[in-house]
Amino acid sequence: MGHVDGNAIAGSLAEIFPFDVTAAVGRCAHCGSTGMIGDAMVYFAATGTIVRCANCDEVLAVLVETPSRIWLSLSGVRGLTLPT
Amino acid sequence: MSFITRGFSGRSRERDPRLPPGQTKVDDWPVLSAGPTPKVDPEVWSFTVTTETGAQTHWSWDELRALGLEDIETDIHCVTHWSKLAMTWRGVPLDKILAGIPTHAGYAMAHSYGGYTTNVPLPELLNGQSWVAFEADGTPLEPEHGGPARLLVPHLYFWKSAKWVNGLTLMDSNDPGFWEQSGYSLHGDPWKEERYW
Ligand SMILES: [Zn+2]
Numbered sequence: 001m002g003h004v005d006g007n008a009i010a011g012s013l014a015e016i017f018p019f020d021v022t023a024a025v026g027r028c029a030h031c032g033s034t035g036m037i038g039d040a041m042v043y044f045a046a047t048g049t050i051v052r053c054a055n056c057d058e059v060l061a062v063l064v065e066t067p068s069r070i071w072l073s074l075s076g077v078r079g080l081t082l083p084t
Numbered sequence: 085m086s087f088i089t090r091g092f093s094g095r096s097r098e099r100d101p102r103l104p105p106g107q108t109k110v111d112d113w114p115v116l117s118a119g120p121t122p123k124v125d126p127e128v129w130s131f132t133v134t135t136e137t138g139a140q141t142h143w144s145w146d147e148l149r150a151l152g153l154e155d156i157e158t159d160i161h162c163v164t165h166w167s168k169l170a171m172t173w174r175g176v177p178l179d180k181i182l183a184g185i186p187t188h189a190g191y192a193m194a195h196s197y198g199g200y201t202t203n204v205p206l207p208e209l210l211n212g213q214s215w216v217a218f219e220a221d222g223t224p225l226e227p228e229h230g231g232p233a234r235l236l237v238p239h240l241y242f243w244k245s246a247k248w249v250n251g252l253t254l255m256d257s258n259d260p261g262f263w264e265q266s267g268y269s270l271h272g273d274p275w276k277e278e279r280y281w
Contacts, residue, residue: 045116046162
């Protein structure tokens with residue numbers, strides 16, 4: 001199963017953040033490379049959505065939408081910067 | 085993936101008693117992956133059990149299979165509301181893998197090639213309740229389905245049946261695995277609909 005780019009999660013993340021997260025630049029906690037979330041690799045698993053670093057394939061973020069809440073883990077992102 | 089109707093009540097026909105609540109029967113086998121599919125050659129595949137003291141036991145592909153393959157017929161239940169009934173599987177029971185390993189741990193973390201983890205209470209891996217599986221429906225497991233080997237814990241939701249499994253770490257505490265850290269149940273009993281926290 002292939003992946004799509006980070007813009008695919010813009011809608012879900014718009015429910016959480018009051019800005020366009022796909023334009024935010026994050027640093028990968030695994031390999032240290034920087035990139036826009038919109039350029040990361042997004043995999044839709046049966047259980048949720050995984051965002052992986054386009055450089056090293058490691059997990060940047062996990063998004064799970066349950067009937068009662070949204071879970072967002074950004075454990076693989078070290079800092080997000082945004083244009084003001 | 086086939087279309088799934090949530091809350092299907094089966095009013096017009098008998099509901100299959102093998103289906104837990106909230107589940108719908110499928111005939112295909114849906115696949116959605118959380119990342120690139122690891123391609124693991126049996127020549128380099130290995131399985132490692134690490135106890136709570138850090139002691140490790142390793143098996144090669146041939147060594148693990150030589151512990152004794154069993155044929156299993158079972159239903160599987162995905163947390164995304166599909167169930168696949170009466171599948172046949174072939175694998176080595178965890179009873180045989182853990183037989184000679186001294187431990188007082190109450191829990192296990194399954195580890196996979198590709199980095200996936202999932203936690204299961206250790207007693208629920210024993211007594212004929214789980215296997216390291218190599219075949220399903222008469223054919224070797226495709227990489228997309230977790231081959232060359234995946235955990236099979238059919239009495240729990242299928243995310244607990246870790247694809248590309250390569251080991252277990254025995255733990256004193258019930259630490260959450262990959263999906264369990266993001267809202268999924270620490271236990272995952274489909275008959276109790278233990279889907280989320
Ligand atoms: Zn990276």
